[in-house]
Amino acid sequence: MPSAGRALLALFVLSLPLLAAAPSPVDPVDTVTSKIICDCGCSNLTIKECTCGKADKVRADVKARLDSGQTPGQVLAAYVDEYGEQILAAPTTKGFNLVGWIAPFAALLVAATFLVIVLRRWARVPWQEAPLVPHAPDAPAAPDASFLRRVEDDIQDVER
Amino acid sequence: MPLFGSLCLILALIAAGWALVASALGALSRSRSLITSGERSSLAVTALLATASGALCFLFLNDRFDVEYVASYSSRAMPIVFKVAAFWGGHAGSLLLWVLVLSSFSAIVIFQNRHQNRGLIPYVVATLSGITVFFLVLLNFTSNPFELLGFTPPDGKGLNPQLQTPLMAIHPPCLYLGYVGVSVPFAFAMAALLSGRVGDVWIRTTRRWTLFAWLFLGVGLLLGGYWAYIELGWGGYWAWDPVENAALMPWLTATAFLHSVMIQEKKRMLKIWNMSLIILTFMLSIFGTFLTRSGVISSVHAFAKSGVGTVLAIFLGAVATFSLTVLVWRLPRLQSEGRLDSFVSRESSFLFNNLLLVGICFAVFWGTVFPVISEAVRGVKITVGPPFFNAVNFPLAMALLALTGICPLIAWRRASAVHLLRVFLYPAGLAMAAFFLLLILGVRELSPLVAFSLCTFVVGTVFYEFYRGSRARQRSTGESFLPALSKLIGKNRRRYGGYTVHVGVVLILLGVVGSSFFRQESTFALRRGETARAGAYTIRFQDTFSSSDAHMDQFEAVLGIARDGKNVAILKPGRNFYKSFNQPSTEVDIYSTLREDLYLILIDFDAQTGVATFKYYVNPLVNWIWIGWIVLFAGTHVAVWPDPRERALLARARLIEERTLA
Numbered sequence: 132m133p134s135a136g137r138a139l140l141a142l143f144v145l146s147l148p149l150l151a152a153a154p155s156p157v158d159p160v161d162t163v164t165s166k167i168i169c170d171c172g173c174s175n176l177t178i179k180e181c182t183c184g185k186a187d188k189v190r191a192d193v194k195a196r197l198d199s200g201q202t203p204g205q206v207l208a209a210y211v212d213e214y215g216e217q218i219l220a221a222p223t224t225k226g227f228n229l230v231g232w233i234a235p236f237a238a239l240l241v242a243a244t245f246l247v248i249v250l251r252r253w254a255r256v257p258w259q260e261a262p263l264v265p266h267a268p269d270a271p272a273a274p275d276a277s278f279l280r281r282v283e284d285d286i287q288d289v290e291r
Numbered sequence: 292m293p294l295f296g297s298l299c300l301i302l303a304l305i306a307a308g309w310a311l312v313a314s315a316l317g318a319l320s321r322s323r324s325l326i327t328s329g330e331r332s333s334l335a336v337t338a339l340l341a342t343a344s345g346a347l348c349f350l351f352l353n354d355r356f357d358v359e360y361v362a363s364y365s366s367r368a369m370p371i372v373f374k375v376a377a378f379w380g381g382h383a384g385s386l387l388l389w390v391l392v393l394s395s396f397s398a399i400v401i402f403q404n405r406h407q408n409r410g411l412i413p414y415v416v417a418t419l420s421g422i423t424v425f426f427l428v429l430l431n432f433t434s435n436p437f438e439l440l441g442f443t444p445p446d447g448k449g450l451n452p453q454l455q456t457p458l459m460a461i462h463p464p465c466l467y468l469g470y471v472g473v474s475v476p477f478a479f480a481m482a483a484l485l486s487g488r489v490g491d492v493w494i495r496t497t498r499r500w501t502l503f504a505w506l507f508l509g510v511g512l513l514l515g516g517y518w519a520y521i522e523l524g525w526g527g528y529w530a531w532d533p534v535e536n537a538a539l540m541p542w543l544t545a546t547a548f549l550h551s552v553m554i555q556e557k558k559r560m561l562k563i564w565n566m567s568l569i570i571l572t573f574m575l576s577i578f579g580t581f582l583t584r585s586g587v588i589s590s591v592h593a594f595a596k597s598g599v600g601t602v603l604a605i606f607l608g609a610v611a612t613f614s615l616t617v618l619v620w621r622l623p624r625l626q627s628e629g630r631l632d633s634f635v636s637r638e639s640s641f642l643f644n645n646l647l648l649v650g651i652c653f654a655v656f657w658g659t660v661f662p663v664i665s666e667a668v669r670g671v672k673i674t675v676g677p678p679f680f681n682a683v684n685f686p687l688a689m690a691l692l693a694l695t696g697i698c699p700l701i702a703w704r705r706a707s708a709v710h711l712l713r714v715f716l717y718p719a720g721l722a723m724a725a726f727f728l729l730l731i732l733g734v735r736e737l738s739p740l741v742a743f744s745l746c747t748f749v750v751g752t753v754f755y756e757f758y759r760g761s762r763a764r765q766r767s768t769g770e771s772f773l774p775a776l777s778k779l780i781g782k783n784r785r786r787y788g789g790y791t792v793h794v795g796v797v798l799i800l801l802g803v804v805g806s807s808f809f810r811q812e813s814t815f816a817l818r819r820g821e822t823a824r825a826g827a828y829t830i831r832f833q834d835t836f837s838s839s840d841a842h843m844d845q846f847e848a849v850l851g852i853a854r855d856g857k858n859v860a861i862l863k864p865g866r867n868f869y870k871s872f873n874q875p876s877t878e879v880d881i882y883s884t885l886r887e888d889l890y891l892i893l894i895d896f897d898a899q900t901g902v903a904t905f906k907y908y909v910n911p912l913v914n915w916i917w918i919g920w921i922v923l924f925a926g927t928h929v930a931v932w933p934d935p936r937e938r939a940l941l942a943r944a945r946l947i948e949e950r951t952l953a
Contacts, residue, residue, distance in 0.1 A: 140723065168674045174523060175532040175676060182525045182877065182892065182906075220676035222661070227669050231661045235654035235683050242646055250639050253560075253631040 162203045163193045167210060168220040177220045292346055293358050296437040299343035300387075304427040306335045307394075311420035318413035318486070326413045330401050333416050336423060337394040344391050347384065347436055351377055357443040360384060360436040366449030366871060368842050376460035377450045382599070383436035385463060389580075390426040392464075392471045393419065400475060407945075408496055410952075414482030422474055425606050433599050452843070452869040452876055458518040466511030466538055470576040472504025473541060476548075477573035480566055484617045489562060489624050490948040494552045495941040499931050501552075501569075505545040506927045512538055513920045524877035524892045526812065526908035528916070529803075531680040536659045537579030540652050544572040547648035550641050556940070558629035558638065563622065564645075570614045575652075577607055582659075635711070640698045647691040654683045681807075689741060692800060695793050696749035699756050718751035739808040746797045746804075753790045760787075780929065785937065788930025795923030798915045805912025812908045814894065818901050826909040828882075828889055829853045835896065835903075836863070844868040848893050848903050852882050864893040864905065887911040 161179055167189065169181035178189045196206045210218050222228035310332035317325030347360075351374045356362040364380040379385040397419040404412050430436075453459075476497040483493040515535065516528035529535060548568040554561050581603040618625075631638055658675045665673045700714045725747035726740055734740055757776065764775040780787040815823040817832040824830070834849040847865035851858060862880040869876065882889040890908040897903075 166678065168676045174519075174525065175530040176525055176527075177677065180525050180527065182523075182894075215672060217662075217672040217674045220674060221679035221682070222665070222673050222675060227665065228673065231657070231665065231675065231679070232683070235650065235657050235687075238653055238657075239646070239650040239687070242650065243643075246642055246646055250631060250634055250642065253627075254634045254636075254639075 159197050159203050160190065160194050163197070163206050164190055166207060166220055167193075167218055170218075292350055292355070293437040293439055296343050296346035296350070297435060299339045299346065300427065300431050300435065300437070303336045303339035303343065303394075304424065304431055306332045306339060307420050307423040307427055310336060311417055311424055314413045314417035314420060318417060326416075329413065329416050329420070333394070333397050333401060333420055333423075336420075337391075337398040340387070340391045340394050343437075344378070344387060347378055347387065348375060350437075351375065354447070356445075356447045357440055358436075359438045359440045362440060362444055362447040364447070364450050366447040368871070369449055369455070372457075372460065373450055373455050379463045379467075380450045380454060381436075383430070383434040383438075385467075386426060386430050386434055387436055388464065389467050389471060390423060390430060392467050393423055393426065393474060396471060396475055397423065400478075404496075408492070410486055410488055411479060411482040411493060411496075414485045415478045418478035418481045419474060422478075429599060429602060433602065446871075449871050452867070452872055452874065453522055456518065456522065458514050458521075462511060462514040462518060465507050465514055469504050469506075469508030469511050469538075470541070470579060472500060472507060473545065473569075473573050473576045475500040475504070476569050480569045481614060481617065484566065484621045487621070487624060488948055488952065489621060490944060490951065491552075491556050491559070492941070492944045492948050494555060494565065495937070495944050498552070498937070501545060501549060502927055502931050505542065505549060506924065508538060508542045508545065509920070509923065512542065513917070517917065520913075521879055521881065524879045526810070526890050526892075526910060527806075528913075531655075531658070531677045533659050534579070534583050536655045536680075537575075537582045540655055541572045541575040541579065543648050543652040543655070544568055544575060547645040547652075548572060550648075551645050554638050554641055556944075558627075560627040560629045560631075560638075561642075562625040562627065563618070566618055566625065568645075568649075570611075570618070571649075573614075574607060574610055575656075577603070577610065581607060635701065637698060637701045640694060640701050644691065644694050644698060647687055647694060651684055651687045651691065654687060655680065658683065685738065688800070689745060692742070692745045692749060692797070695796065696745065696752045699790065699793075700752055714755070718748050718755055721751040722748035736808060739804050742800065742804040746801050749797045750794060753794055756790060757787070782936070784932050784934045785930050788926050788928070788932075791926030791929055792923050793926075795919045795921070795926055798919030798922055800919075802912045802914065802916030802919060805915070806910040809911045810908060812906065814904060814906045816902050816904045818903075823905075825889065825907040826887075827854055828859075828909075830891075830905075830907070832903060833861075836865075841870070843870055846893075846896065847878070848896065848905070850891065850905075852889060860889075862889075862891050864891040866893055866896075883914055885914055888913045 164179035164186075165177050167178045169176050169178050169183065169186045169189070171181060171183040171185045174181065176186075178186045178193070193206055196209070197203070201209070207219070216223070222231045224232060310329045312329075313325045313332060314329030316322070317327075317329055350358050350361050351365050352371065354361070354365065354367055356365075360381060360383050361377075364377040364384070365374050369377070377384070379388045397416065400415060400419070401412070404415075408415075476493075479493040479497045479500075483489050512535070515538070519530070520526075520528040548565065551561055551568060552565055555565050581600065633639075658680050661675050662673055665671060696718060700718070701711065722744040726744040729740055729743055734743075757779070760779045761772055761776040764770060764779050765772060768775065768778075770778065811826050813825065815825070815830075817823055817830075819832055819834065822829055822831040829852070831851040831853070832848060833851050836847040836849060838845045845865060845867050847863045850862045850864070852860040852862055860882040862882055864880040865878040867876050867878055868874070877892055880891050882891075888908075888910045890910055892906045893903060894906050895904040
């Protein structure tokens with residue numbers, strides 16, 4: 132590896148700790164409203180993003196609850212108590228809902244394992260150039276064969 | 292006229308039924324007259340549906356409100372262009388458009404293949420006619436757009452004002468071209484299975500159809516997203532709505548199909564997989580229609596006709612049963628003829644690309660249907676909204692992006708470690724440099740850092756590929772760089788068109804990541820003459836403007852936008868009130884640059900106090916999404932442009948197939 136490449140790699144590794152710097156603070160109202168779905172029917176948006184009048188009211192309500200000393204978790208729990216689990220924009224990570232979260236990755240993992248096994252099996256058998264046209268060795272040269280040769284030549288021509 | 296339209300629909304159903312029967316019998320008995328009769332009936336269906344569509348247009352243009360469909364989606368005050376677009380504004384009309392597009396495609400297929408693929412065509416016509424019959428049954432018996440009200444209201448309800456934009460006029464037809472376009476490769480796949488001609492002729496013949504369908508599905512998605520961005524006023528373009536998902540899913544599997552067919556063409560492997568992918572893509576395109584119309588899953592786009600849902604579910608089941616049965620029946624003929632040379636090869640990387648594309652498709656599908664599953668299992672209603680889809684799909688999309696960079700670098704058949712190291716060095720170095728630079732510039736979140744670095748990596752590999760190829764040509768032919776580059780692309784349009792599409796996808800992701808992770812937003816209230824800060828911009832509320840006509844009341848706020856002390860734009864966000872709909876609508880205004888969009892919404896204006904409340908979003912890089920689509924569009928055109936090499940390869944494939952069958 133050239134020295135420039137090595138220097139770049141070193142810089143890259145050395146710069147990683149910068150990532151640990153504290154992320155910018157998030158407004159607790161946003162924390163709550165980005166987890167609640169707006170059921171106004173105009174779009175599939177969270178309360179944080181939706182522009183309808185109903186979302187305005189919910190945002191104000193969330194702010195009022197937070198101002199009165201409730202934690203974001205308590206506000207969310209209160210909403211779930213009142214409106215049911217469907218008020219949450221994404222399934223919780225408990226119980227059967229976990230299936231919802233895990234299934235896509237589990238399916239991918241199973242498929243990937245299967246793929247690796249199949250590929251390894253395919254790669255183990257040495258590959259031989261299969262004849263393009265199956266034919267008996269001493270079959271008379273059919274007009275097709277000469278056409279085929281011409282096509283092959285054409286392909287090589289255009290590839291050149 | 293309504294009666295005439297209904298008559299055309301009935302006749303079209305009869306003709307399509309005959310096309311199905313005649314083509315199927317003709318294919319089985321090899322009767323030339325039956326085959327011809329099937330083809331002609333299929334052409335008659337196209338003519339009848341074109342006439343019916345003409346009749347519906349006529350009814351719209353002449354304000355025939357005695358027809359229920361016209362009364363529901365048109366009104367006297369609507370401009371002519373939207374009276375025509377109202378054709379597909381509702382369920383019945385959009386079904387008519389769907390089946391019109393399908394039968395037009397059938398006609399084109401019949402015309403294109405009048406002298407070729409004669410062994411496949413009867414089966415193709417039968418399959419396409421089967422699909423047509425199904426949609427015509429729906430149209431005739433559940434959703435006839437020519438149904439009469441029994442009285443004539445003085446005016447119609449009109450099209451929802453938010454849909455009265457040119458974008459919305461063309462968004463549904465584009466999507467339908469995509470959805471319905473998928474039927475053609477599907478019909479050829481079925482024909483290949485039924486006729487036993489399972490080589491790569493059907494794939495090569497339908498390559499451009501597949502690309503066409505894929506492109507229009509994409510353009511439909513783009514237009515929908517762009518419309519949401521400029522019309523809906525929430526500053527975004529994608530909300531993982533079930534119907535958006537429904538269009539995304541076949542697009543993903545079609546992307547996988549476009550890649551995996553290359554392995555079948557090159558190595559005569561993956562025949563079963565390719566068949567499965569195109570069947571899946573077709574079923575997902577029908578599933579999209581089902582979602583929109585069944586009301587099973589609530590959505591912005593829902594037409595909610597519950598009776599139609601059951602019929603569509605039965606059709607989906609029938610398609611699945613039929614195509615899988617045929618596939619299983621032909622399994623012995625679909626065995627791979629080739630083998631892989633090495634585990635590390637482009638073939639393998641294509642398969643992992645397929646895995647990820649189908650994986651993302653599954654994640655989207657799963658998220659879309661999980662509320663239904665959860666309710667069935669636990670009896671509790673839940674919501675699977677944007678946070679779920681973003682969280683699940685982000686890592687998958689990043690893996691796919693990495694693979695987009697890696698794939699082209701790995702040689703076909705076998706890649707050696709030395710070769711890999713050599714070709715990876717520069718793009719990987721570039722990606723690391725980008726990572727480091729962004730870190731210095733203050734980006735501290737890992738997700739966007741990874742995403743931007745991978746974007747750099749992919750663009751690096753693509754440019755490196757173009758450069759390497761042109762240099763090699765230069766060395767062998769002595770041409771100078773630019774002619775060498777243009778000849779290189781001209782000689783292998785498919786490959787370099789594909790790479791250009793990759794650059795388009797990277798630009799789209801760049802825009803998506805930029806606008807999702809670095810968006811700023813806030814609300815502010817101003818009186819006339821006051822200013823506020825929005826990111827790097829100073830906004831001055833200058834004036835208001837209002838007008839009123841029979842159609843709507845319009846109100847606009849006029850705002851001067853300055854950046855770094857310089858006036859850069861005048862924005863006029865507003866609110867319209869549509870009288871016939873008794874509905875207010877937000878009119879967004881955007882100051883758009885390559886760096887970012889300043890997106891302004893007027894939330895409220897209190898006429899008594901003179902205080903206007905605004906919301907702003909600063910959406911970085913969002914324009915690159917639209918630019919990315921243009922690049923993708925251009926790349927696809929390079930790839931579909933007629934290519935003598937592809938033609939020669941198709942001729943060879945046909946010959947091989949004839950010999951194999953003989």
